[in-house]
Structures are given as structure tokens and as C-alpha cells.
Amino acid sequence: MDLAFTPEELAFRDEVRQWVRAHLPQAIADKVHNAQRLTREDMQGWARILGKKGWLGYGWPKEFGGPGWNAIQKHLFEEECAMAGAPRIVPFGPVMVAPVIMAFGSPEQHKRFLPGIASGEVWWSQGYSEPGAGSDLASLKTRAERVGDKYIVNGQKTWTTLGQYGDWMFNLVRTSTEGKQQAGISFLLLDMKSPGVTVRPIKLLDGECEVNEVFFDNVEVPADQLIGEENKGWTYAKYLLAHERTNIADVNRAKRELEHVKRLAQQNGVWDDMRFRDQIALLEVDVIALEMMVLRVLSAEKSGKKSLDVAGLLKIRGSEIQQRYAELMMLAAGPFSLPFIQEAMDAGWQGHFPGGNVLNAPLAANYFNMRKTTIYGGSNEVQRNIVAQTVLG
Template sequence: MDLNFTAEELAFRDEVRTWVRAHLPQDIAHKVHNDLRLTKDDLQRWARILGKKGWHGYGWPKEFGGPGWNAVQKHLFEEECALAGAPRIVPFGPVMVAPVIMAFGTPEQHRRFLPGIMSGEVWWSQGYSEPGSGSDLASLKTRAERKGDKYIVNGQKTWTTLGQYGDWIFCLVRTDTSGKPQTGISFLLIDMKSPGITVRPIITLDGEHEVNEVFFDNVEVPAENLVGEENKGWTYAKYLLAHERTNIADVNRAKRELERLKRIAKAERSGGRPLIDDLRFRDQIAQLEVDIVALEMMVLRVLSAERGGKKALDVAALLKIRGSEIQQRYTELMMLAAGPYALPFIYEAMEAGWQGDYVGAMHCAPLASTYFNMRKTTIYGGSNEVQRNIVAQMTLGV
């Protein structure tokens, strides 16, 4: 097993690094490095820049308009984007639904949907979780009834991330109730401008509007928007979730945020020394760094196996568990390092100049909010408790 990059891979990394740093808007990079609020325009502006280069679908094969990169090249691209301060590519289109359409969709669906995803022009949302159907996704109740050349969809999805921006949503819907729950689910592509769709915001503890409820009231969906076969959606959902769980690990963002944690810990504190001087806190940073390196080694082992033509290790569940826990730990340590300056600021008061005394600590303003927000990472994409059961079944056969 060789975990070192070859000369060709290092040259590829330099090429990507040069291009990303030349084309990434600096106002967006500033927001990412300081964890400031990213707007829809920020996210879509970067997506369109990548789309013009043919890199928004960076994991796609050439036959579908992608660059055809191997696993190592995809990893290096993700790493250079993260370290440069690029926003994470919103995964619902290029990373999640596109591979499902490629693998199970019709040629017409390929022509219809993939170009808009690659260009960054069409925003996709995910319709999986429902009230009472999260980790137990097979219990979902949103119903799609076939009537002629249409499906009539009724039900509710929840925790729909950035659904307020969605042009399209891919949904798991129930089309049969006669057998096991997993066997009666289908995979539909739904235009969010369709009559009968209502999106309602869920305002989270940090005051942000990131997630939503989506209601379907007799929504008509052309039958041609069914991906694959009716009642085979559970197979497609598992295929998609493997992509999502690997994406959640995001070791490259963890490496970037580790450096940010060190910068915050080294900053002068009011009436005292930098927190980096506290040996106990420094121990926690060191332990976090060891765990990030271990996570990176796990990723590199997978890449080494694929490079050597061997079957890649099936570690999506492990990557999700460790990656999500690491994300929670570095956001907690950053909040602790900032101390009272991490308290959420009132944006209206900031704009009115009422919190001027805090100007020197503006970079700390989002830290408590980020800490609260990242509590979700061990739940979405399949809760970590469920992922541990999957690992146990794979390794122990229990």
C-alpha cells in the first residue's frame, strides 16, 4: 500500500491549485475562511465558474461531460478547493442525484437533467426525511399514485436543506404498500415550481433559515420523471447515500478548519494570555489533529486500493462516523477558544453600529452559531448509531 502521491499526481495538484486560486472570488474565500454567511449568489457564482471549466461535476465520467478524473484526482481537487477557501459544492445536484441519473436514468433523462447540473444553473434539493421517517427512512409515507401518464404526489418532507432555493427536488415516494416497506418505494424527480408544492422555513437555534418543510398537495408529476423502475427506489437511495456519507466526512475541510482553530487559539485574549498557552487546551488541539490525520489516512487507503486496481474498502459508514464527530469537535474547540466573543451577534444591531465594541472580534461572531449548527452532523445522512450497526454487520456479521 503506497500512500504517497506520484509525480503526475503532484503535477495535477499544482495545476488545480493554480486554477482555483486564480478563479475563486476573494470575497467568497474571505467568507469561507471566517465562516461568514454564504448567500445563494455566493454558492451559485462559484458553481457557475466551475461549470464553465467542466469541473462542477468533478466526479463525473467523460461520457457524461465530466473530466473523467480518478479517485486520487478527485481527492486532490477537493483538497485544493478547501484549502483555498472555496465553498463546498452544494452536493444535491452534482454529487448525489447526478450519479443516480447516470446509473439508472434513461438517455432522455441524461440529456434533460445533467447539463443544468454541470453548469450550476439548476439548483437541486433532496426529499428524503419526513416527520417520523429519518433514520428509519423505509417508513416514509409520502404517496405517489399512478394515474395515466402522471403520478399524483401527496405528503410532506422535512429538514430539506436550502430547499427555499430549489428548482428541482429528487424524492423518495411510496408507490406500493403491499409488501415490505423497502420494496414499495420509487425515486421521482419533481419540478419545485409545480402547483401544490409549499416550502415553509424551519428557523434553527442560531436564527438561520437553512432547512425547510416541503408539502405536496396533489402535485402532478409526469411519469417520465420516474428514475429507473417503479418500486425499486430503495436500491437507488442506498446508492446515493453511499455518496452522501463519504461526502459528509470532508477531511479536507477539517484540515482547513484545524488551522483556523489554531489561529483563534493564538489570538490575544482580553486580560490574559492566548489560550494556546494552556497546556490542557493545547492537548485537545493535538488530539484533534491526530484524529484528522488518521481520517486522512483512511481516505488515502481507499485511494491507494483504487489506484492499484483493487476493490476499494467499503468505509462509507466509518468515514461518516469519524468525519461528523471531528466536525463537532473542532467547532466546539473554536467556540471555547473565542470565549464570550463567540456569542451570536444580532445582525440588525451590527448593521446599526450598536455593537461597535466587538469590531476587533468580528471573526468570532459565527462560532457559537456554527457549533449549534454542527450538532446535526451525527444525525443526518443516517445517524451515527445506525452507521455503527452497519459497521458491526460488515465486520462481525451480526
């Protein structure tokens, strides 16, 4: 196993680096590097820029309009975007539902839905979790009843990330109560502007409304928006969750935020505290180890070998690292990390360092937000059980 990049891969990285730095708006990069609030237009504006280049669907095969990159190229693209300060691509459209539509959708669904995802014009949301169905997703209760050429949907989803911006939602719904719970689930594509859809934002500890509740009251969904076969949605959902097995580690953002930790430590006078430096060093070692694990998976995929089934391990380590760097940032900034008043931040009360960038964002708010990372995507406790069963049998 060779984890070194080839000359061709290094040339590809340079090409991506130059393009991203030439086309990424500086105002957006400054927000990302300084943990400032991103608006919908910040995120979707960058998506449209990538869409014009044909890179928003960077994991797509050429037959569906993607660049046809291999696993290493996709990783290098993600790394260069992260290090340049690009917003993370909102994954629900191009990374999550698009591969499901490609694999299980009809040719008509390909033509109808994929172009809007590839261009960045259509914002997709994920309708999975419910108040009583999170890690135990198979127990979901949102109901879809077939009536003629449409489904009538009733129920509720929760923790819908950025759902307040959604144009469309891919939705797991129960279409049968017979047999095993997993056997009665279907995969529907739902227009969030439909009558009967209500989105209610949930304000989190960091003051943001990043997640939402979504209610369905007799929402009519045309039957031709069912993906694949009725009652086979659990199969499609598993495909979606496994499609990007290294993405959940978020190692490229971890590498960028590690540099942010170092800058904050230097700017706030704690860089010379050897105990604090020890914690930064330990974090850096773990980030490098996580990257090596990701590269091992990518090396196996590139060579055509069976990919290492380490999605659970990547999720556990990646989420814990996110919490650690958020905590170190807050500790480095001290009192400057506490307030989350956006107007005060915009006015620059925190002070500035050379270059005009904001010195300290509300890092305590970011710390609170990162408490969720070990819960979403399957709680780490559940992931450890899965890893143990895989290893021990």
C-alpha cells in the same frame, strides 16, 4: 499500499491550486475562512464558475461531460478548494442525483437534466427524510399515485437542506404498499415550482433557516420524470448514498477548520494554555488519522481493488471531528463567540486582525449547528450497529 502522491498527482494538485486561487472571488473566500453567512448567490456563483471550467461535475466520467478524474484527483480537487476557502459544492445535484440519472436514467433524461446540473444553473434538493422516516427511511409515507401519464404526489418531507433555494427535487415516494416497505418506493424528479408544492423554512438554534419542511398537495409529476422502474427506487437510493463513500468524512474541511482553530487560539490569548494546546494536538492527530483512512479507500479504488467498506466509520469519525473543532473554536473565542446578530457582525463589532478579516464570527451559533452532524446521514448510533454487524457478522 502506497499513500504517497505521485509526481503526476502533485503536478495536478498544483494546477488545481493555481486555478482555484485565480478564480475564487476573494469576498467569498473571506466569508468561508471567517465562518460568515453564505448567500445563495455566493454558493451558486462559485458553482457557475466551476461549471464554466467543466469542474462542477468533478466526479463525472468524460462521456457525460465530466473531467474523468480518478479517485485521487477528485480528493486533491476537494482539498485545494477547501484550503482556498471555496464554499463546499452543494452536493444534491452534481454529487448525488447526477450519478443516479447517469446510471439509471434514460437517454432523454440525460439530455434534459445533466446540462443544468453541470453548469450550476439548476439547484437541486433532496426529498428523503419525513417526520416519521429519518434513519428508518423505508417507512416513508409520501404517496405517488399513477394516473394516466402522470403521478399525483401527496405527503411531506422534512429537514430538506437549503430547500428554500430549490428548483428541482429528487424525491423518494411510495407507489405500492404490497410486500416489504423497501419494495414499494420509487424515485421521482419533481419541479419544485409545480402547483401544490409548499416550502416552509425551519429556523435553527444558530438563527439560520438551513433546513425546511416541504409539503405536496396533489402535485402533478409527469411519468417521464420517474427514474428507472417503478417500485425500484430503494435500489437507486442506496446507489446514491454509497456513490461518494469518502465525501461524508469531509476531511478536507476538517483540515481547513483545524487551521482556523489555531488562528483563533492565537488571536484570543489561549495558545499558550498547554491544556488547550493538548486538545488542539489531539484533534490534529484524529484529523490526520481520518485522512489516512480516506487515502486507504482512495488507494484501493485507484488500484482497481475492492474499496474498503468503511462508509459508516468515515461518517462517525468525520461528524465527531466536526463537533470537536466547532467546540474548540467557541471556547477559544470566549464571549466573542456568543452573539449571532448579522448586522452587528457586518458592522465589524468583533474587531479585526491584520489583513482586515473578521476576528470572531458567532462561533456559538456554529457550535449549535454542528450538533446535527452525528444525526443526519444516518445517526451515529445506527452507524455503529451497522459497523458492528459488518465486522462481527
